Amino acid sequence: MISENNIELSRKFILNHYSDKIDTVIVLGTGLSKVADIINFGSQIPYSEIPNFKFSTAPSHKGKLLLGKLQNQNIAIMQGRLHLYEGYTAQEVVYPLFVLNKLGAKKLIITNAAGSLSSDLRTGNLALISDHINLTGRNPLIGKNNENFGPRFPSMNDAYHKNFIAKAKNISSNNNLNIGRGIYAGLLGPNLETEAECKMLKTMGADLVGMSTVLEVISANYLGMKVLGVSAITNMSNLFHEQAHDQKEIEKAALKSEKKLVILIKNFLKEH
Numbered sequence: 075m076i077s078e079n080n081i082e083l084s085r086k087f088i089l090n091h092y093s094d095k096i097d098t099v100i101v102l103g104t105g106l107s108k109v110a111d112i113i114n115f116g117s118q119i120p121y122s123e124i125p126n127f128k129f130s131t132a133p134s135h136k137g138k139l140l141l142g143k144l145q146n147q148n149i150a151i152m153q154g155r156l157h158l159y160e161g162y163t164a165q166e167v168v169y170p171l172f173v174l175n176k177l178g179a180k181k182l183i184i185t186n187a188a189g190s191l192s193s194d195l196r197t198g199n200l201a202l203i204s205d206h207i208n209l210t211g212r213n214p215l216i217g218k219n220n221e222n223f224g225p226r227f228p229s230m231n232d233a234y235h236k237n238f239i240a241k242a243k244n245i246s247s248n249n250n251l252n253i254g255r256g257i258y259a260g261l262l263g264p265n266l267e268t269e270a271e272c273k274m275l276k277t278m279g280a281d282l283v284g285m286s287t288v289l290e291v292i293s294a295n296y297l298g299m300k301v302l303g304v305s306a307i308t309n310m311s312n313l314f315h316e317q318a319h320d321q322k323e324i325e326k327a328a329l330k331s332e333k334k335l336v337i338l339i340k341n342f343l344k345e346h
Contacts, residue, residue, distance in 0.1 A: 095178035103186035203303030256281025260288030306331035
């Protein structure tokens, strides 16, 4: 169970660096760190300096909490996230969200790098996440529930807020971003999926696959936060080819999506 005392220590430390109430959290996935350049920085804090935060070890995840202004909102950007495959527990992965929620955040824009299981979702493009399938075998809400955080059995009926998705689709149309939409399957990792696993995921109804996001979205809904999820499509899965992918290829493909992601986020925050 996540400790309220630990959260309070983290919250007070961050308040000493940035005292304004946070409106929106943006989590940046693999290869998307440069999106952080869109805010006017008020403070940059390495995770390693914040009490009770763990640090990022994944490639391209800088492990910094960036605080500042964008579209007249106070924004907290997680420049890099934590993953189960790094050896962290589900609660350690989502702990920063609990702290930022206590700092006022009620909205979450969560991004990731994802493989495509659909011929309609191509490398270099973005896809709005409409729903997810949690195949990590983990859940951050396991254990004794603290009603001060959220309910014992939180609903996931609107896990990715339908109104947010509609707004993002309109932004895509108005700016010729050609953003797709799909269901995201979250796996434990760190290995990429086999062809048989990709076939299974497709059969289950997934359009996108990756190693993050689902735990944060479960926690955000539990905490009463509304979520917009966006995947940068970095590779076509093994359903479409026999070529192996490596991390550098995935990061390079994510860079192609950054400009579209910046346009989407800036316009989205104008309306929210």
